[in-house]
Amino acid sequence: MAETILRLQNISKYYYSDTSVTQALRKINLEFSMGEFVAITGESGGGKSTLLNVISGMLPFDEGEMYFRGEPTFQYDDQDWEEYRRNKIGFVFQDYSLINHYTALDNILAALVIQGKDPESSKEEAMAYLEQVGLTEQAAQRASQLSSGQKQRLSIARALAKNTDIIVADEPTGNLDSETGEQIVEILERLSHEKLVIMVTHNYDQAEPYVTRRIRLHDGEVVTDVPVNKRDENVDQDHQNPSEGEIKSNSGEKTKKKHLENFFALKNIKMQKARAGLFFTFFLITAVVSFLFIGELLVYRDDRITKEYNSDAYLQKNDTRLVVRHPDNSVLTEKDQAAIAGVKYVTMTDLCDYANDINYYIEEDKDYEKTHGSQDKQITNVDNDGMTEEEKNQGIRLLDKTHFMKSSTAITKSDLASGRLPKERNEIVLYTTDKKKLNSQIRCYFSSENLWKEGESCFQDLKIVGILKDNTRQVYFHPELCQMLTYGMDKFVVWGEFCWDMRYEKYYGTMKPVYVVVADDLKDNQVRVSENYIIPSTGYGLVPSDLKMAFSGQQGVLHIEKEESGNDTAGAQADEIDQNMKAAGLETDSEETSQKANRISIDIEYAEDFSQQGGDFIEVSPEIYQKLRDYYNIGTTQASVYIANYSKTDKVLRELQDMGYDAISTYQVSATKYVQEKVYKRLEVIGISTLILIALAILQILIIRSILKIKKKDYSVLRFIGMRRRQMGRITYLEMGIHCIAAVIVTAIIMVILQQTGVSFIRNMMFYYGIIGFVLFIVYNAVLLFLTVFFFNRTLRQE
Numbered sequence: 001m002a003e004t005i006l007r008l009q010n011i012s013k014y015y016y017s018d019t020s021v022t023q024a025l026r027k028i029n030l031e032f033s034m035g036e037f038v039a040i041t042g043e044s045g046g047g048k049s050t051l052l053n054v055i056s057g058m059l060p061f062d063e064g065e066m067y068f069r070g071e072p073t074f075q076y077d078d079q080d081w082e083e084y085r086r087n088k089i090g091f092v093f094q095d096y097s098l099i100n101h102y103t104a105l106d107n108i109l110a111a112l113v114i115q116g117k118d119p120e121s122s123k124e125e126a127m128a129y130l131e132q133v134g135l136t137e138q139a140a141q142r143a144s145q146l147s148s149g150q151k152q153r154l155s156i157a158r159a160l161a162k163n164t165d166i167i168v169a170d171e172p173t174g175n176l177d178s179e180t181g182e183q184i185v186e187i188l189e190r191l192s193h194e195k196l197v198i199m200v201t202h203n204y205d206q207a208e209p210y211v212t213r214r215i216r217l218h219d220g221e222v223v224t225d226v227p228v229n230k231r232d233e234n235v236d237q238d239h240q241n242p243s244e245g246e247i248k249s250n251s252g253e254k255t256k257k258k259h260l261e262n263f264f265a266l267k268n269i270k271m272q273k274a275r276a277g278l279f280f281t282f283f284l285i286t287a288v289v290s291f292l293f294i295g296e297l298l299v300y301r302d303d304r305i306t307k308e309y310n311s312d313a314y315l316q317k318n319d320t321r322l323v324v325r326h327p328d329n330s331v332l333t334e335k336d337q338a339a340i341a342g343v344k345y346v347t348m349t350d351l352c353d354y355a356n357d358i359n360y361y362i363e364e365d366k367d368y369e370k371t372h373g374s375q376d377k378q379i380t381n382v383d384n385d386g387m388t389e390e391e392k393n394q395g396i397r398l399l400d401k402t403h404f405m406k407s408s409t410a411i412t413k414s415d416l417a418s419g420r421l422p423k424e425r426n427e428i429v430l431y432t433t434d435k436k437k438l439n440s441q442i443r444c445y446f447s448s449e450n451l452w453k454e455g456e457s458c459f460q461d462l463k464i465v466g467i468l469k470d471n472t473r474q475v476y477f478h479p480e481l482c483q484m485l486t487y488g489m490d491k492f493v494v495w496g497e498f499c500w501d502m503r504y505e506k507y508y509g510t511m512k513p514v515y516v517v518v519a520d521d522l523k524d525n526q527v528r529v530s531e532n533y534i535i536p537s538t539g540y541g542l543v544p545s546d547l548k549m550a551f552s553g554q555q556g557v558l559h560i561e562k563e564e565s566g567n568d569t570a571g572a573q574a575d576e577i578d579q580n581m582k583a584a585g586l587e588t589d590s591e592e593t594s595q596k597a598n599r600i601s602i603d604i605e606y607a608e609d610f611s612q613q614g615g616d617f618i619e620v621s622p623e624i625y626q627k628l629r630d631y632y633n634i635g636t637t638q639a640s641v642y643i644a645n646y647s648k649t650d651k652v653l654r655e656l657q658d659m660g661y662d663a664i665s666t667y668q669v670s671a672t673k674y675v676q677e678k679v680y681k682r683l684e685v686i687g688i689s690t691l692i693l694i695a696l697a698i699l700q701i702l703i704i705r706s707i708l709k710i711k712k713k714d715y716s717v718l719r720f721i722g723m724r725r726r727q728m729g730r731i732t733y734l735e736m737g738i739h740c741i742a743a744v745i746v747t748a749i750i751m752v753i754l755q756q757t758g759v760s761f762i763r764n765m766m767f768y769y770g771i772i773g774f775v776l777f778i779v780y781n782a783v784l785l786f787l788t789v790f791f792f793n794r795t796l797r798q799e
C-alpha cells in the first residue's frame with residue numbers, strides 16, 4: 001500500500017463578500033497517496049478549483065485540518081506555505097502560465113534555478129525534462145512561439161523540474177483539441193506512477209482510461225470518490241520526496257541566491273530587449289535631467305551671482321583671475337611663475353598684473369574709430385604752428401571694450417605659429433591670417449578706467465614680431481610696455497611742476513598721477529605734454545587761461561616720487577585707487593606707516609610740439625625713461641593668475657597661500673554688494689531646479705512603476721513555480737539597478753565628452769561637480785531606483 005501523502009479532514013472553505021458568504025467546500029474528507037492519478041470532476045461552481053487551490057496551498061481553508069505526510073498544517077505561517085508551494089507542489093494550468101519571452105529551456109531552467117541550482121550546470125537536467133514531454137527540438141524556441149499542446153507539455157515539464165511529489169493540474173486540457181488533450185493526459189498518467197497527480201477536468205471521458213480515481217464534487221461536497229483503473233502499484237519509494245532534503249540544504253546559500261537573481265535579471269534584460277530599452281531610456285532621461293539640474297544647483301550654490309561687480313579696483317570682470325604676490329612685495333621671478341603655473345587648475349600666469357586691467361584697441365573700425373573734429377573740449381587758443389588740422393582735431397572713439405592687456409610672460413614660444421616672442425618694449429605678438437603683417441607696424445590704443453581718468457587713452461606704435469597659433473583676439477605685449485603703462489600704479493607717481501601759480505610765481509604739480517610713456521623721437525631731457533591737458537584747480541586761483549601755451553619750449557623739473565611716499569601727496573584719483581587696493585587687500589602701506597616723499601628730480605625740457613596722448617600721459621625721451629627705470633630698479637611684483645573655473649577659486653587660493661604667496665580673487669574682492677534682483681533670481685533658479693528634481697522623482701516612480709506592472713504576470717508565474725516574494729523583489733532591484741547604473745554611467749560619459757568637446761555651459765557646470773556633485777548625482781538616482789522598486793514591490797505584496 002502506497003504512503004498517504006495528503007489527508008484532508010473536515011475541510012471547509014468560505015468566500016466572504018460585502019453582501020454574502022459562499023461556502024465553496026463543505027467538510028471535505030479525503031486522503032491521497034503516491035502513485036495515484038486523481039480526476040476531480042463536477043458541475044461548474046461545485047468547488048473543484050477551490051479544492052485544488054486548498055490542496056496546493058494557494059488558498060487558506062477556514063475549518064478542518066490538512067495533513068501533509070502525517071504532519072498537521074495548522075501551525076504553518078506564510079513562509080511555511082510559500083515553502084510548501086515551492087517544494088511540494090508542481091502546477092499545471094489551463095492557461096499554461098509560462099514566461100512567454102523565455103525559451104522552452106529557460107522556462108525549465110527557471111524552475112531549477114528557483115530550487116537553488118546553478119543555471120549553467122543544470123542545462124542537461126532541463127533538457128532531460130523536455131525530452132520526457134517530447135520537446136527536445138523546441139528547447140531554443142520562445143514559449144510564445146509554441147503550439148497550445150507544446151505549451152501545456154512545457155508546463156508539465158516545468159512541474160516535473162520542480163521535482164515535487166504532488167502535481168496539481170487545473171483543467172490542463174481545457175484549451176486543447178481532443179487529440180492533444182489526450183497526449184497531455186497520457187503524460188500525466190505516466191508521471192503519476194511515481195507521484196501523486198490531481199487533475200481538475202470537465203472532460204472526464206477523455207481522462208477516464210488513464211485516471212486511477214474519480215472524485216466528484218457537488219455544491220462543495222464530495223458526492224463520489226471511486227477507484228477507476230486498478231494499477232499494479234509499485235511506487236518508486238526512493239524517489240519519494242527527494243526534493244525536500246535537497247531544497248532545504250540549498251536554501252540560505254548566498255551563492256545560489258546570487259545565481260537566481262542574476263539568472264532572472266539578466267534573462268529579462270536579454271530576452272525582452274524592447275522592454276529593457278524602455279526601462280533604460282527612462283532611467284537615462286532621469287539621469288541626464290538630474291545631472292543638469294543638480295549641476296544648476298551646484299552652480300547657484302555660490303552666491304556670487306547675486307552680487308554687483310565694482311570695477312574700481314579691477315576693471316576686468318573676469319571671475320577666473322587671481323592676483324598673486326609675495327607678502328613682502330618682492331619681485332616675482334621665473335621660478336615663482338613656474339611654481340604658480342604648476343598649481344592645479346591654474347591655466348595662465350601673467351607676471352604683469354596691473355596691465356590686465358588696461359583695454360587695448362588694435363584694429364581701426366573694429367576696436368576703435370578715429371574721429372575728426374568731434375572732441376568735446378576743443379582748445380582754440382593754442383599755438384597751432386607745425387600741426388595739421390587733422391592732428392589738432394584727431395580723437396579716438398572706442399568701440400569694443402572687451403580686450404585686456406596680457407604680457408608675453410603668459411605665453412611661450414610654443415604658442416606661436418611663426419616669428420618670436422617680443423624682446424623689446426615696442427614689440428607684440430598677435431593672431432592674424434595675413435602673413436604679411438609679420439614685422440609690420442601697428443598703432444595700439446590703451447585705456448583703463450580704473451587706472452587712468454575715464455575716457456583717457458594713449459597709444460604706442462608697435463611692431464608685430466610673432467603670430468599666434470590660436471585664433472584669438474588676444475594680443476601679447478612685452479612686459480616692459482605693460483609695466484610702463486602701469487608704473488604710476490605699481491612704482492611711482494610723476495607730476496610735472498608745469499602749472500604756473502601767479503600768486504606764488506611758482507609751478508605746481510597736478511596732484512595726481514601722470515603716466516610716463518616713451519616717445520622714441522624725443523632726445524636727452526625732452527618731455528612732451530598733451531595740448532588738451534586739463535589743469536586741475538590748485539586752489540590758488542589765478543590760473544591763466546592760456547597756461548598750456550606757456551609750457552611750450554620752457555624748462556621744467558620733473559618730480560618723481562617713490563611708491564612708499566604715502567597718500568598725502570597723491571591726488572584724488574590716486575587716493576581712490578589706493579583705497580581700492582586696500583579693499584582688495586593688497587596695500588601694505590597704511591597711513592600710519594607712510595613715509596615722507598622720496599623724490600628725485602630730473603631736469604626736463606618741453607618739446608616744441610604737443611603730445612597726442614591723453615592728458616594723463618606725459619611722453620618722455622628714452623633717456624629719461626631709462627633714468628627712471630634705473631632709479632626704481634623695476635621688477636614685477638604682482639602677477640595675474642588665471643584658473644580654469646571660478647568654482648576652483650578657493651582651492652587655488654588655499655594652495656597658493658600654503659606655498660607662501662598672498663593671493664586674492666579679483667572677482668571676490670570686486671563683487672561684494674548684494675543686488676536684490678539677483679538674489680531673487682538665484683532663489684528662483686534654486687527653487688525651480690529643486691522642484692524639477694522632485695517632480696522628476698515622482699514622475700520616474702510613477703512611470704517606471706506602471707511599466708513594471710507589465711511584469712506582474714511573469715511574477716505570478718514565477719510564484720507558482722516556487723519563487724519567494726523576497727526573491728522577486730531582489731530580482732527587480734537587480735534588473736532595475738543594472739538599467740540605472742548603465743544610465744548613470746552613460747550620462748557621466750556623455751557629460752565628460754560634451755565637456756571635452758567644448759559645450760561651454762556643460763564645461764562650466766562640470767567644474768562645479770567635483771566629487772560632491774557626482775556623489776549627489778549617484779545618490780539621487782540610487783534613491784529614486786530604490787523608491788521605484790520599493791513601491792512596486794509593495795504593490796506586488798499587497799496583491
Ligand SMILES: Nc1ncnc2c1ncn2[C@@H]1O[C@H](COP(=O)(O)OP(=O)(O)OP(=O)(O)O)[C@@H](O)[C@H]1O
Pocket residue numbers: 015016017022023024042043044045046047048049050051
Ligand atoms: N474568489 C471568490 N469569491 C467569491 N466566491 C467564489 C470565489 N471563487 C469561487 N467562488 C465561489 O465558490 C464556489 C466554488 O467555486 P469554484 O471555482 O471552486 O468552482 P469550480 O467547480 O471550480 O467551478 P468551474 O468548473 O466553473 O471552474 C462557486 O459558487 C463560486 O461562485
